[in-house]
Amino acid sequence: MILEGQERIPSGCAITGVIDRSGNPMSGEDMIRSIAVMHDRSNGLGGGFAGYGIYPDYKDFYAFHLFYDDTFAKQQTEEFLARHFEIAYASEIQTHKIPEITNEPLIYRYFLSPLRRKLESSHLDEGEYTARCVNRINAGITGAYVFSSGKNMGIFKAVGFPEDVGRFYRLDEYFGYSWTCHGRYPTNTPGWWGGAHPFGLLEYSVVHNGEISSYDANRRHMEMFGYQCTLQTDTEVIAYIFDYLLRRKGLTLTEAAHVIAPSFWTTIANKSEEERAQETLLRKMFPSLLITGPFSIILGYTGGLMALNDRLKLRSMVVAERGDRAYIASEEAAIRVIRPELDKIRAPAGGEPVIFELYDRNGGK
């Protein structure tokens, strides 16, 4: 059987997300209930969650979540980690054994801080240093896979239906100000846990429903900048594009959205002179990062969520608000099940970024 990453596997999916803009923590329970409504949009071959604000006690440390195939991979990785990071805390991630989730790898969590001396001699900033270490483990150590690497956030994923994955990871015991969730419907799968979503790098996590037709143009472009697309999934390349545009190029979220899902030239022509100039410039600067084909995504980052549809809106997605809470989901039913009464609900247009952030992004509770 060919492993994930050796073959490109198209998939359909369900996504859902929630943020409490005042920063009040929520358990992962609501996300489990929300995604369960969309059971038929998944086929049991992958599910996952991302939670933000879940590690307040270690909020200044990079939280690495790792899958290991065997103890040898673990030993090699831990040696690598010890050479590059100060390890504040390491442990196995506690799970709840249930019959629906089988064949689990070794699952570990590390809270890390780059070794100061190494970091200084690398002449990299902390994020770039850490991102490169993630890449080196994933590309270089057989049987080890970093699937979460941000600060005060964590990704939890597995092969199975997402609601079962949530119970397996005991997400009712984690509390965060925002959550995203994904149920996967791949056309085939080797059943590798790393292939499930969300896909993350540092603080960014992406859940995605769709199959992008621009994949290889995007992938080959991103590989120029050192992003090795080892999984061959759309979600992976989308996460890298966000990391590249937001962290490395310093674009705003809206600007990044205009690169990925730009307005059509005919639409741009009718915009105000200033908008026209900015959007034209972005399309001219980053033509290879334009994404075509159907997608709906939720980008999670420290302090916020962004929802974005492809430019033709070939995938369903609705956004809703109730008080401090904002919701994003593939289907309205997935929102109504956890919050029947809503102040506002609407379907964003294709290519229209919808951003929900903490009222105080720096000082969230």
Added chain:
Amino acid sequence: MEPLFIYPEYEVVRDEARCIACRVCERQCANEVHYYDERLGKMLADSTKCVNCHRCVCVCPTHALKIRKSDDTYKVNANWENSTINEVYRQAGTGGVLLSSMGNPKPYPVYWDKLLVNASQVTNPSIDPLREPMETTVYLGKKSAKIERDANGRLRDTLAPQLKLSTPIMFSAMSYGSISYNAHESLARAAQELGIYYNTGEGGLHRDFYQYGKNTIVQVASGRFGVFAEYLENNAAIEIKMGQGAKPGIGGHLPGEKISDEVSVTRMIPKGVDAISPAPHHDIYSIEDLRQLIFSLKEATAYKKPVIVKIAAVHNVAAIASGIARSGADIIALDGFRGGTGAAPTRIRDNVGIPIELALAAIDARLRQEGIRDDVSLVVAGSIRSSADLVKAIALGADACYIGTAALLALGCHLCRTCHSGKCNWGIATQRPELVKRLNPDVGYKRLVNLVHAWTHELQEMMGGMGINSVEALRGNRLMLRGVGLTEKELSILGVRHAGE
């Protein structure tokens, strides 16, 4: 010994029952094949003079004419073919170098025909270009730029100058002199109407065409014909011609009979004297010299215009392209060995250079490996025969394509490959006024516009089928291609998988 008689390769066949002896064929043939025999009262033909340009076949009002490949043959020999033997006879008679025109006609592999394009279904919808926008606009030029913001936080335009194309097709370099005034006018007007560019080639720019400057790329070649201040002003971009796919390693040769008064003025050379452009640029013996010419031209045009460097596809072309990308060029034009020419030594045309598909794939991959693909755009030429070739070229990594031969076909060219004689019956590759006037630019430009529109529609159809609604997302998207009947090595150079994988 008398010169050996060589039986003509093609014979003129006349249907006596249809021929009305109107003598149109006689008047239309600059090669003087047809004549009227008063005594017999009928038309006759001397096939030894026929170049098979099909002019007579097309203009015959009763469709009485056709051209047939001769069945005369020497004793059949798989090693010594008729044409090979005849070439020896010719050279033994004259002591000369064999001359040919247009692209390499030999049966080398055509990789375009061994690549197949993908389509979406089930997991990803195809898009109907009749109902949804299907964008073909591309910008050519350096994409790598620093992100800078003004005081209000808005992005500053730090991009190098760009060429905007409404569709990823341009007309290749074909010089005034090698082709006619009317052919140039047709190309210039078509480029203007289409929102694309035509290329002057190395023969200077006729003053009448300054008005099309916004859609003109001017060429600076080793002969520097017609290069002066106004030439550098009346254009959108400047192309330095380092090589040509049809004849890598050598310069150009325009025979004296094609140097008319107007050509002489435009090229700034004497009338009636052969125009020879040297094999190398004699101020460029290495890459650092090329850099100096690139920046000389940028200085001369105040850094407002992209500079293109055109190279022929030869064995180490990927390394050369990488050097050019680091030398200040904005665009690299790559010309494959099936590309056309107005005149080239036959042996060079048929034996020097490599297929464009392999060169393109190798360059695109190399520039990406080195992280400098964004520093240049890549325009590909050398026998792009249809929109299918165009789609495949873009998926392999091209930003746009140049078309030359296809554009000439649109103007009536029948690929008789005798451009070097200067007697083009279609009014294209000639300077004889009575022949030039046969090409009406009002008709010619419209046919070019039609061709590019047709290809653009087909490009949109194929993009839509793949679920791609913007041509940027097709560029370098090699997963959209599969090879058939290719070896592992060929697939690895092309960077595509075999069909079924």
